[in-house]
Amino acid sequence: MDSTEIQQFYARHMQLLDGGSAEAWARTFTPDATFTAPSMTEPVRGREGIAAGARAAIEDRAAAREVHRHWVNMTVTSETDEGADAADGTDSTEAVSYVQILATGRGAAPRVLLSCVMRDRLVSRDGELLVAQRRISRDDRPLS
Amino acid sequence: MDSTEIQQFYARHMQLLDGGSAEAWARTFTPDATFTAPSMTEPVRGREGIAAGARAAIEDRAAAREVHRHWVNMTVTSETDEGADAADGTDSTEAVSYVQILATGRGAAPRVLLSCVMRDRLVSRDGELLVAQRRISRDDRPLS
Amino acid sequence: MDSTEIQQFYARHMQLLDGGSAEAWARTFTPDATFTAPSMTEPVRGREGIAAGARAAIEDRAAAREVHRHWVNMTVTSETDEGADAADGTDSTEAVSYVQILATGRGAAPRVLLSCVMRDRLVSRDGELLVAQRRISRDDRPLS
Numbered sequence: 001m002d003s004t005e006i007q008q009f010y011a012r013h014m015q016l017l018d019g020g021s022a023e024a025w026a027r028t029f030t031p032d033a034t035f036t037a038p039s040m041t042e043p044v045r046g047r048e049g050i051a052a053g054a055r056a057a058i059e060d061r062a063a064a065r066e067v068h069r070h071w072v073n074m075t076v077t078s079e080t081d082e083g084a085d086a087a088d089g090t091d092s093t094e095a096v097s098y099v100q101i102l103a104t105g106r107g108a109a110p111r112v113l114l115s116c117v118m119r120d121r122l123v124s125r126d127g128e129l130l131v132a133q134r135r136i137s138r139d140d141r142p143l144s
Numbered sequence: 145m146d147s148t149e150i151q152q153f154y155a156r157h158m159q160l161l162d163g164g165s166a167e168a169w170a171r172t173f174t175p176d177a178t179f180t181a182p183s184m185t186e187p188v189r190g191r192e193g194i195a196a197g198a199r200a201a202i203e204d205r206a207a208a209r210e211v212h213r214h215w216v217n218m219t220v221t222s223e224t225d226e227g228a229d230a231a232d233g234t235d236s237t238e239a240v241s242y243v244q245i246l247a248t249g250r251g252a253a254p255r256v257l258l259s260c261v262m263r264d265r266l267v268s269r270d271g272e273l274l275v276a277q278r279r280i281s282r283d284d285r286p287l288s
Numbered sequence: 289m290d291s292t293e294i295q296q297f298y299a300r301h302m303q304l305l306d307g308g309s310a311e312a313w314a315r316t317f318t319p320d321a322t323f324t325a326p327s328m329t330e331p332v333r334g335r336e337g338i339a340a341g342a343r344a345a346i347e348d349r350a351a352a353r354e355v356h357r358h359w360v361n362m363t364v365t366s367e368t369d370e371g372a373d374a375a376d377g378t379d380s381t382e383a384v385s386y387v388q389i390l391a392t393g394r395g396a397a398p399r400v401l402l403s404c405v406m407r408d409r410l411v412s413r414d415g416e417l418l419v420a421q422r423r424i425s426r427d428d429r430p431l432s
Contacts, residue, residue, distance in 0.1 A: 003296055008147055011218040015240065067283040069242050069259055071217055073359055074299040096303065098357050100390060100398065102244060102259045104283035110244065110259040115357055115390045115398040139355040139392035152291055155362040159384065211427040213386050213403055215361055246388060246403045248427035254388065254403040 001093050001124050003077055009122070009129040010097070014070040020058045026051035029131045030123060037136040067104045072118065074098040080121065091124045092132070099136075115139040145237050145268050147221055153266070153273040154241070158214040164202045170195035173275045174267060181280040211248045216262065218242040224265060235268045236276070243280075259283040289381050289412050291365055297410070297417040298385070302358040308346050314339035317419045318411060325424040355392045360406065362386040368409060379412045380420070387424075403427040 009028075016025040026047040029035070035050050036043040044050055061068050075097040096119050103113040121133040137143060153172075160169040170191040173179070179194050180187040188194055205212050219241040240263050247257040265277040281287060297316075304313040314335040317323070323338050324331040332338055349356050363385040384407050391401040409421040425431060 002292075004146075004148055004292055008220070011220045014218055015220050067259070067286060069218075069244075069283065071242060071244075073217060073361060074302055074357075076296070076299045076303050098359060100357075100359075102256065102283075104259045106286065107284055110256040110283065112256065112390065112398040112400065115355070115392045139357065139390075139398065140395055142355060142394065148290075148292055152364070155364045158362055159364050211403070211430060213362075213388075213427065215386060215388075217361060246400065246427075248403045250430065251428055254400040254427065256400065 001091060001122065001129060003075065005129065006075060006077060006093070006095055006122065010072040010075070013131075014072060017054060017058075018067070018069050020062075022051045022054035022058055025054050028129075029134075030125070033130070033132050033134070035134045037134075038138050038141050061103070065106050068113070069102040069104075071100045071102065072097050093122045095120045095122055145235060145266065145273060147219065149273065150219060150221060150237070150239055150266065154216040154219070157275075158216060161198060161202075162211070162213050164206075166195045166198035166202055169198050172273075173278075174269070177274070177276050177278070179278045182282050182285050205247070209250050212257070213246040213248075215244045215246065216241050237266045239264045239266055289379060289410065289417060291363065293417065294363060294365060294381070294383055294410065298360040298363070301419075302360060305342060305346075306355070306357050308350075310339045310342035310346055313342050316417075317422075318413070321418070321420050321422070323422045326426050326429050349391070353394050356401070357390040357392075359388045359390065360385045381410045383408045383410055 013025065013028045016028065029047055029050055031047055032045065033047070033050065034043045034045050035053070044053055075095050077093050077095045080092045080094045096117065099114075099116040099118045101113040101116075102110045104110040116139065117137045119135040119137075120131050122129050123132045124130075157169065157172045160172065173191055173194055175191055176189060177191070177194065178187045178189050179197070188197055219239050221237050221239045224236045224238045240261065243258075243260040243262045245257040245260075246254045248254040260283065261281045263279040263281075264275050266273050267276045301313065301316045304316065317335055317338055319335055320333065321335070321338065322331045322333050323341070332341055363383050365381050365383045368380045368382045384405065387402075387404040387406045389401040389404075390398045392398040404427065405425045407423045407425075408419050410417055411420045412418075
């Protein structure tokens with residue numbers, strides 16, 4: 001998969017999330033995708049759990065009367081060996097991106113809510129990109 | 145038109161605006177383009193009005209001794225039917241992007257002035273991209 | 289060189305710097321590259337000087353317990369005549385980009401530390417992009 005296709009994927013993917021479409025967003029993950037973030041005590045697996053997490057975030061920001069925008073950029077990609085699944089012939093790419101979340105309240109100036117690094121394993125299924133694995137690290141909570 | 149071409153268009157387009165070239169910026173719109181933004185009581189139509197609006201914004205930020213940078217990213221594109229004009233054979237694309245405006249005063253830290261969504265209808269004329277229609281929504285003034 | 293390749297180059301390039309790899313970062317410049325920034329009294333020439341500057345910056349932010357992220361976007365490219373070197377057959381491109389640096393302290397909200405314009409002359413050597421010349425201007429210190 002090429003970098004232009006990946007960039008377009010992330011644009012659609014994040015516009016779905018920011019637009020409040022939790023279920024459509026979850027369908028841009030594989031059915032058995034895993035999602036790991038610092039705010040989670042353990043990884044979420046599967047589209048239902050991912051959609052539930054998105055719905056909770058969407059409700060929280062609606063309650064706060066805020067609009068969130070996930071900006072993804074500076075994506076470095078590499079083909080992965082472990083991702084290549086000879087059995088089902090999928091193509092797999094590791095994509096490491098910077099993410100910033102802009103939050104804007106009504107009548108307020110935007111603020112940069114979070115700066116993160118997003119490590120995705122992307123797979124191509126039936127000509128469509130999907131996230132098979134996502135690991136988020138937050139710059140305000142470095143691992144070391 | 146492909147997404148790489150659109151991205152390069154927005155880079156040139158916004159560097160013209162931020163660099164203070166109101167007339168050159170206006171020429172990246174079609175002669176009869178419409179421009180709609182929350183700060184306008186009605187849409188502006190045509191390059192002269194668009195250039196006049198840009199000149200006013202450029203003068204305001206010069207008076208405030210500020211530099212503005214329009215960042216465009218997360219562009220989702222789709223071919224439009226209504227845009228396809230069989231008569232003149234133009235190609236038309238709907239492009240929905242996130243925009244953030246960074247404002248920096250002399251000796252000051254940058255601040256995120258605005259977070260917006262920019263909905264453009266782009267057309268290709270004589271091998272050149274132009275904005276035929278622009279609609280801006282501001283995240284601090286949600287429609288609903 | 290095409291704009292997708294340049295974008296991927298900047299992603300790798302800045303992830304190296306932000307990740308603390310001063311020497312690997314310096315190797316993405318030509319051996320005799322020049323680097324000019326407002327904070328420097330004179331330009332730095334060559335990879336050793338560039339690596340030393342990066343190491344100092346990396347140590348400073350480690351001491352401040354901060355994570356920095358360099359975002360590059362809005363790149364406008366043009367082929368340069370002066371850059372074309374008939375003798376060694378290199379291809380040369382002028383790339384003018386916006387840069388924002390996000391700084392995040394432990395437990396703190398990110399802040400936009402700097403908004404800059406980065407003017408690079410990029411060359412292709414043995415199929416690899418390298419920075420031959422870099423000039424940085426800061427929006428908080430306009431030239432005029």
